[in-house]
Amino acid sequence: xxxxxxxxxxxxxxxxxxxxxxxxxxxxxxxxxxxxxxxxxxxxxxxxxxxxxxxxxxxxxxxxxxxxxxxxxxxxxxxxxxxxxxxxxxxxxxxxxxxxxxxxxxxxxxxxxxxxxxxxxxxxxxxxxxxxxxxxxxxxxxxxxxxxxxxxxxxxxxxxxxxxxxxxxxxxxxxxxxxxxxxxxxxxxxxxxxxxxxxxxxxxxxxxxxxxxxxxxxxxxxxxxxxxxxxxxxxxxxxxxxxxxxxxxxxxxxxxxxxxxxxxxxxxxxxxxxxxxxxxxxxxxxxxxxxxxxxxxxxxxxxxxxxxxxxxxxxxxxxxxxxxxxxxxxxxxxxxxxxxxxxxxxxxxxxxxxxxxxxxxxxxxxxxxxxxxxxxxxxxxxxxxxxxxxxxxxxxxxxxxxxxxxxxxxxxxxxxxxxxxxxxxxxxxxxxxxxxxxxxxxxxxxxxxxxxxxxxxxxxxxxxxxxxxxxxxxxxxxxxxxxxxxxxxxxxxxxxxxxxxxxxxxxxxxxxxxxxxxxxxxxxxxxxxxxxxxxxxxxxxxxxxxxxxxxxxxxxxxxxxxxxxxxxxxxxxxxxxxxxxxxxxxxxxxxxxxxxxxxxxxxxxxxxxxxxxxxxxxxxxxxxxxxxxxxxxxxxxxxxxxxxxxxxxxxxxxxxxxxxxxxxxxxxxxxxxxxxxxxxxxxxxxxxx
Numbered sequence: 001x002x003x004x005x006x007x008x009x010x011x012x013x014x015x016x017x018x019x020x021x022x023x024x025x026x027x028x029x030x031x032x033x034x035x036x037x038x039x040x041x042x043x044x045x046x047x048x049x050x051x052x053x054x055x056x057x058x059x060x061x062x063x064x065x066x067x068x069x070x071x072x073x074x075x076x077x078x079x080x081x082x083x084x085x086x087x088x089x090x091x092x093x094x095x096x097x098x099x100x101x102x103x104x105x106x107x108x109x110x111x112x113x114x115x116x117x118x119x120x121x122x123x124x125x126x127x128x129x130x131x132x133x134x135x136x137x138x139x140x141x142x143x144x145x146x147x148x149x150x151x152x153x154x155x156x157x158x159x160x161x162x163x164x165x166x167x168x169x170x171x172x173x174x175x176x177x178x179x180x181x182x183x184x185x186x187x188x189x190x191x192x193x194x195x196x197x198x199x200x201x202x203x204x205x206x207x208x209x210x211x212x213x214x215x216x217x218x219x220x221x222x223x224x225x226x227x228x229x230x231x232x233x234x235x236x237x238x239x240x241x242x243x244x245x246x247x248x249x250x251x252x253x254x255x256x257x258x259x260x261x262x263x264x265x266x267x268x269x270x271x272x273x274x275x276x277x278x279x280x281x282x283x284x285x286x287x288x289x290x291x292x293x294x295x296x297x298x299x300x301x302x303x304x305x306x307x308x309x310x311x312x313x314x315x316x317x318x319x320x321x322x323x324x325x326x327x328x329x330x331x332x333x334x335x336x337x338x339x340x341x342x343x344x345x346x347x348x349x350x351x352x353x354x355x356x357x358x359x360x361x362x363x364x365x366x367x368x369x370x371x372x373x374x375x376x377x378x379x380x381x382x383x384x385x386x387x388x389x390x391x392x393x394x395x396x397x398x399x400x401x402x403x404x405x406x407x408x409x410x411x412x413x414x415x416x417x418x419x420x421x422x423x424x425x426x427x428x429x430x431x432x433x434x435x436x437x438x439x440x441x442x443x444x445x446x447x448x449x450x451x452x453x454x455x456x457x458x459x460x461x462x463x464x465x466x467x468x469x470x471x472x473x474x475x476x477x478x479x480x481x482x483x484x485x486x487x488x489x490x491x492x493x494x495x496x497x498x499x500x501x502x503x504x505x506x507x508x509x510x511x512x513x514x515x516x517x518x519x520x521x522x523x524x525x526x527x528x529x530x531x532x533x534x535x536x537x538x539x540x541x542x543x544x545x546x547x548x549x550x551x552x553x554x555x556x557x558x559x560x561x562x563x564x565x566x567x568x569x570x571x572x573x574x575x576x577x578x579x580x581x582x583x584x585x586x587x588x589x590x591x592x593x594x595x596x597x598x599x600x601x602x603x604x605x606x607x608x609x610x611x612x613x614x615x616x617x618x619x620x621x622x623x624x625x626x627x628x629x630x631x632x633x634x635x636x637x638x639x640x641x642x643x644x645x646x647x648x649x650x651x652x653x654x655x656x657x658x659x660x661x662x663x664x665x666x667x668x669x670x671x672x673x674x675x676x677x678x679x680x681x682x683x684x685x686x687x688x689x
Contacts, residue, residue, distance in 0.1 A: 025373040027332045028455050030064035030284070031093040033057050033075060042097060048074040059505060060476070064284070064455075066329060069377050089377050091286055091332055091453055125157070125230055125670065127259035128582035129554035131216040132157055134168055134230055138211040145204065145236055147175035152195065154233040157217055161226035168215040172199045178237075221552025224262070227668050229255045256670035260604040260637065263597065263630050266576045270518045270546055271539040271569060273511040278537070280477035284330065284455035295362055295446040302357035304365070319369055321450060326374060330455040335379040338363045338448045343440040344389050348418050355384030362446045387443040389421050395439055403430055460485050476503055483509070504530035507540055514543050523551050538564045542573060554580045579605075600634055604641075613638035629658035637671040648675050656680075 033045045041061025047054050049072070055065040067073065067087060075083040080097040087093065126133040134155055145151045155168040172195045204211060295314055296305045304311050325331045340359035342351035359382035367375060390411045396404030410424040425431060458466070463478045464485075479499035486492035493516070496509045504510070510531050517524055528544045545560035558581040564570050571590055578587035579598075584606045591602050597619065603612035616635045619625050636652035639645075652675050656663045666676040 025069055025371070025377065026066050026329070027069045027087070027089070027091060028064065028066050028284075028330050029087060029091055029093055030062065030286070030455070031095060033061045033063065033095045033097060035080075036096040036098050039096075042077060042080065045075050045077045045080070045095075045097070048076060060503070062283075062475075069332075089332075091455075125228055125257040127224070127257050127261065128216070129558070129580055130218050130221060130552065132219055132228065132257065133214070133216040135214045136212075136232075138171070138213060145173075145175070147177040148181075150174050150178050150237040151204075152233075152235040152237070153211075153213070155213065155215065156231045156233065157219075158229050158231055159219075159223060159226050160229060162223065166217045166219070168217055170195070170198045171211065171213060173202050173204065173211070174199055175202065218555075221554075224257075224259075224552075225665075225668070228257050256668050256673045258670045260601045260634065260671070261580060262665070262669075263634065264576075264579065264601055265598060266572075268546055268549070268573050268576065270511075270515045270543045272515070273508055273537060273539045275508075275537055275539075278508050280475070280480050282457050283475045283477045285458050285475075286453050286455055287458070288451070288453050295448070297358050297444060297446065299441070299444065300354070302354060302361050304361065315365065318366055318448065318450070322366070322370065325450075325452045325454075326371070328454065331452055332454075333374060333378050333450070333452050335381070335451045336363070336366060336448065337380070337451075338366070338382040338446060340382070340384045340446045341443055342384070342386050343443040344387055344392065344418070344422065345436065345440050348386055351386045352384050355386065356382070358446050359384060362448060366448060389425055391443065392425075392435065392439050395442065396434075401434070403428065403434060407435070474502065476506060479503070479506075480508075500527070507531040507536060511540060511543060514547065518543075518546070518550075521550075523547055525551075534563075538570070542570060545577065546573065549577065549580075557581075558583075597628075597631055597634060600638075604634070604637065609638060609641040613642055627658065629655045629662055632658065633662055633666075633672075636675060637669075640672055640675055645675075648672070649679055652676065653679055 033042045034040060035042055041057070041059070043057055043059050043061060045057040045061070045063070047056070047063055047065060049065075049067050054067060054073075055063040057063045069087055069089045071087045073085055073087065073093070075085075075095050075097060077097065078100075080099055083095050083097050085093065085095065126135070134157070136155070138153055151171075151173040153171040155170075157166040157168065158164075159166070296308045296311050297303060298305050304315075306312075322333065325333045338359040340355035340357075340362070342355040342358075344351070363380060363382050367380065388411075389407060393404045393408040393411060396407060398404075406428055407425055410421055410428075414421040414424065425435065428435070458478065460481050463474070463481055466478075467474055467482065476499070479495070479502065483492055483495045483499065486495055496512060499506055499509050500513060510527050513527050514524075517527065525544070525547055528540055528547070531540050532544060541560045542564050545557040545564070548554075548556035548560065554577065557577050561570075561574055561577045564574070566574060575587045575590035578584070579591065579602055582605075584602050588599075588602055588606065591599050597616075600612045600615045600619070603609075603615060613635075616631060616638055619631050620635060625631050632651045632655035636648045636655060639648035639651060652666065652672055656666070663676065663680065666672045
């Protein structure tokens with residue numbers, strides 16, 4: 001007996017999955033995966049069914065797939081906790097995932113200090129990108145700094161115009177005895193010495209007491225036209241126990257700025273983004289469909305009237321519609337409902353029973369051809385309705401029959417008294433011929449309703465209708481369709497900005513907006529920022545770099561342009577950014593191919609003063625350039641660097657005569673500030689006329 005029971009259990013166990021499998025059918029699902037707290041969409045979530053990947057979420061967290069209607073799905077992303085759900089015949093499945101909380105072990109970060117190379121042994125404020133560089137040397141006499149002392153140097157950039165100080169990196173050198181004395185002081189803690197991070201190795205003895213210094217500070221480009229100088233605070237302390245200073249002084253070590261690139265002339269246009277692969281792919285939407293029809297029956301029976309050819313047409317249409325839904329992979333049959341109507345003539349209960357019987361007949365006829373797997377997954381319902389006498393009166397009045405008013409009067413007289421109302425109506429003169437012969441049969445019917453949903457692309461009018469109705473779930477593709485359908489340019493711009501508000505990382509639209517901003521000389525980093533990632537088109541990085549360049553942030557522009565490939569359409573921008581960022585060797589080949597004053601400027605930045613002088617002299621051989629004050633100004637710079645004082649004076653006078661505003665620049669330019677003091681001394685208040 002136990003053996004038989006075991007066999008039955010095994011058979012039951014084997015049969016149950018088969019039964020479940022036979023009840024499955026494949027449906028199309030789609031949805032959105034978001035973070036549970038922020039509700040931000042999560043990209044790259046893998047949707048897994050039965051161990052196989054069936055979908056991956058896109059940048060908006062959306063996915064779609066074909067799976068069995070009762071499949072169990074796993075949503076996986078390494079940064080989030082797994083999420084498991086059952087389809088349960090749902091076509092829309094939205095998921096909220098929680099981020100994993102990872103406990104990190106203690107990490108030791110080892111930093112590496114980069115050492116700057118001294119390029120030019122001079123005391124100048126050199127402008128490179130957004131940075132003011134200071135390169136100088138400190139010579140320390142042996143009789144001032146000895147092993148018992150500490151040497152402190154604090155170079156400072158002074159914005160004379162704004163009266164603002166910006167500090168370079170300080171230099172602190174401790175003598176050997178001074179260092180030992182500090183360590184021997186009772187209760188001394190290293191943290192009490194605020195200058196400790198700036199102590200450098202004492203190599204003065206090996207370098208004949210000369211220390212080379214090179215550092216830079218960031219200055220916003222809006223202040224570049226201000227008057228700058230560099231000061232240096234110098235102090236030498238005695239032994240640690242005696243806090244007095246043996247030496248204290250502040251000296252000016254640089255005046256003005258050396259910046260030939262103040263005359264760099266360039267005009268860069270943003271790049272159009274014409275990558276068709278970025279056009280959003282068509283996205284199907286779940287659209288509800290329903291059909292309603294009528295079936296006529298034999299009077300007094302639950303039997304479809306075969307003599308009525310319309311009934312056959314209706315039944316064939318029903319079956320054809322159902323087959324179309326089942327065979328369409330993008331459609332899902334949700335429910336079938338049948339309502340049977342009977343006329344009020346006769347006993348109410350009998351009429352209700354007859355109506356219900358008729359619904360059952362139609363329902364069985366409809367579902368008879370459906371596969372079992374479909375039957376088990378849809379909702380089926382039926383109900384019966386006995387039409388009231390007021391409905392008869394309504395139909396007759398719609399046909400403008402006076403008899404309808406008589407029927408309505410009887411209904412109003414007896415209200416809910418079904419029996420007396422029926423007796424009163426039957427006494428009317430034309431009851432048998434008109435009411436029973438024409439209008440009561442019209443009430444005896446069965447109506448069915450098939451509810452289904454289908455994934456399909458919406459038409460442009462449907463998209464606009466949903467948008468104007470306030471629908472929020474408008475996809476990128478649908479926004480693109482609306483934008484491209486706009487005939488009015490202002491409406492198109494308006495819709496593009498609405499799309500960007502909904503999808504900030506809509507690259508194609510964001511790039512168009514940046515081009516519009518550029519055309520009106522406006523800057524907004526936030527437009528392209530959401531579209532920036534390692535895989536974004538290089539045009540996006542290029543145009544964001546252009547925004548940064550217009551804003552004076554050369555460092556950001558340079559960082560972005562490193563990810564832009566060298567193309568014919570990008571070489572000019574790369575050369576300009578490299579020039580402004582101080583990478584003159586990389587920029588020069590392109591700038592040389594362009595020629596003109598820009599080539600001369602970069603030669604000056606590279607210290608190739610003779611080459612620069614030859615190039616600018618060649619420019620002045622063309623009489624058309626004689627009226628260009630900038631060329632004369634740069635000729636003065638070249639001549640002064642080559643110690644040709646007379647030519648420098650003549651060229652600078654010619655430049656200022658053509659453009660008097662250059663006098664103010666010359667007074668801040670360390671390349672010619674000595675020359676301007678000769679031809680227009682500031683203390684005399686004179687200027688060139």
